[in-house]
Amino acid sequence: MVLGRFVDRLVGSERLYVFEELYIVPGRAPVDPDKVRLETRFSRSIRLGIPVASAPMDMVTGVEMAVALALRGGIGVLHRNCSREEQVEMARRVKEHPPVPLTGLRLSPVEPACRALGELRAAGVRDAPVVDSAGRVLGYVRLSSLRGCCREGRSVGECVEPGEVYLLGEAGEAMRVLERGGRDTAAVVSSTGYYLGTIVFDAVFEELSPVLDEDGRLRVAAAISPFDMERARMLDGVVDALVSDVAHFHNDNVLRAAARLAKEVSADFIAGNIGTAAAARDVASIIERVDGFRVGIGGGSICVTAQVAGAFAPTPWAVAQVRDALEELGMGDVPVIADGGIRTPADAVKSLALGASCVMLGYVLAGTDEASAPLIRIGGRAYKPYRGMASRGALEKRFAADRYSRIVKRMPEGIEGLVEYKGPVSRVLAEFVEGLKAGIGYAGASSIPELWEKAVLGRAPPRGERGLILSI
Numbered sequence: 001m002v003l004g005r006f007v008d009r010l011v012g013s014e015r016l017y018v019f020e021e022l023y024i025v026p027g028r029a030p031v032d033p034d035k036v037r038l039e040t041r042f043s044r045s046i047r048l049g050i051p052v053a054s055a056p057m058d059m060v061t062g063v064e065m066a067v068a069l070a071l072r073g074g075i076g077v078l079h080r081n082c083s084r085e086e087q088v089e090m091a092r093r094v095k096e097h098p099p100v101p102l103t104g105l106r107l108s109p110v111e112p113a114c115r116a117l118g119e120l121r122a123a124g125v126r127d128a129p130v131v132d133s134a135g136r137v138l139g140y141v142r143l144s145s146l147r148g149c150c151r152e153g154r155s156v157g158e159c160v161e162p163g164e165v166y167l168l169g170e171a172g173e174a175m176r177v178l179e180r181g182g183r184d185t186a187a188v189v190s191s192t193g194y195y196l197g198t199i200v201f202d203a204v205f206e207e208l209s210p211v212l213d214e215d216g217r218l219r220v221a222a223a224i225s226p227f228d229m230e231r232a233r234m235l236d237g238v239v240d241a242l243v244s245d246v247a248h249f250h251n252d253n254v255l256r257a258a259a260r261l262a263k264e265v266s267a268d269f270i271a272g273n274i275g276t277a278a279a280a281r282d283v284a285s286i287i288e289r290v291d292g293f294r295v296g297i298g299g300g301s302i303c304v305t306a307q308v309a310g311a312f313a314p315t316p317w318a319v320a321q322v323r324d325a326l327e328e329l330g331m332g333d334v335p336v337i338a339d340g341g342i343r344t345p346a347d348a349v350k351s352l353a354l355g356a357s358c359v360m361l362g363y364v365l366a367g368t369d370e371a372s373a374p375l376i377r378i379g380g381r382a383y384k385p386y387r388g389m390a391s392r393g394a395l396e397k398r399f400a401a402d403r404y405s406r407i408v409k410r411m412p413e414g415i416e417g418l419v420e421y422k423g424p425v426s427r428v429l430a431e432f433v434e435g436l437k438a439g440i441g442y443a444g445a446s447s448i449p450e451l452w453e454k455a456v457l458g459r460a461p462p463r464g465e466r467g468l469i470l471s472i
Contacts, residue, residue, distance in 0.1 A: 069429075224243065
């Protein structure tokens with residue numbers, strides 16, 4: 001029987017591997033998990049302490065998320081669902097942040113002392129800065145002072161004591177003061193005396209490995225459209241990397257625009273999203289300088305491209321395709337960022353084992369304190385909104401906020417929903433990193449480059465196809 005070209009297309013269709021059917025085959029571990037090293041690269045010139053970047057989603061990555069990640073060895077990619085000026089201002093705020101964690105813990109001088117007493121007890125600190133409505137630090141108030149003021153029905157402003165405040169560049173000195181144990185908090189101010197945030201003594205004990213540029217400032221990246229040259233020019237010189245934010249980068253118009261943009265900017269340029277070896281080859285042949293690839297199409301937890309358009313390049317399959325193509329082209333030093341559907345450390349380890357240098361997280365980081373979405377309470381439980389950047393709400397916001405947005409698709413390819421509140425991102429990252437180290441150790445490796453060499457993957461049917469397992 002002679003098959004026609006369409007039947008051939010069906011019979012010879014590519015097998016697309018997804019996370020659920022892949023597993024790390026355990027190997028001989030050279031070191032214990034706590035000795036596994038996670039240093040890697042986000043782009044040609046940006047080195048990270050952990051292989052984690054945040055997705056440029058407007059409900060995930062604003063200033064707070066970008067700062068939190070950079071402080072802990074990763075990097076944030078600022079979303080572009082805003083005006084050019086707003087995105088540049090976000091980037092500047094990250095760059096101006098000291099390389100230590102700041103919180104918003106402060107008291108108002110008009111606040112009743114009894115209520116402030118409860119706030120300090122809940123925060124587990126003995127003191128806090130007092131900041132007026134104009135942003136001036138009036139001093140500090142101690143828990144012991146608040147007790148007396150509370151009994152007398154006084155306000156916080158009547159209990160203030162003088163205390164030292166610190167400029168951004170003096171954050172290290174503030175940490176040393178807290179380490180000596182006399183105080184629990186230190187206020188950080190701008191050069192004009194405006195309150196910027198509070199360092200809490202907990203920060204002294206947190207192991208931080210900030211990702212810093214040549215000037216000692218936190219690293220940060222920003223999402224752009226290859227068609228928005230003006231936005232790219234405004235961000236260039238402020239951010240460390242410009243990350244293409246296009247659902248299907250393997251498009252002639254996009255490639256031409258990106259080729260022009262990459263020549264104009266000095267920041268590292270990351271192309272994407274792509275999902276095939278052919279796309280990697282075409283990008284490399286058309287764009288003179290590519291410093292990284294964002295890889296994966298349709299695999300995001302709230303992406304419905306596969307359902308709407310029928311297109312799908314699942315992250316593990318796409319990463320392997322692109323990494324092999326780059327090595328064939330002699331571009332093995334160009335990092336691959338796995339993007340889409342990474343919900344657990346296990347998914348991240350599988351992506352790294354297939355050639356990724358870094359993973360991009362959206363869902364994992366959504367729901368944290370630092371995620372740029374409001375906290376919502378429903379039936380006694382707390383949630384945060386979460387949406388794909390191709391969802392209807394995100395698209396409407398982009399076109400309203402940025403009059404230069406280029407409308408090429410009118411059909412949403414993302415959905416909106418809620419994720420359960422997860423607490424501080426530091427806790428989520430700490431657990432994720434421990435999972436990464438364990439997975440890399442199970443593979444018989446002690447670092448990401450060693451994982452590329454030693455990892456063995458096994459395939460198993462997706463859970464729904466495994467049949468019934470009886471327990472006797």
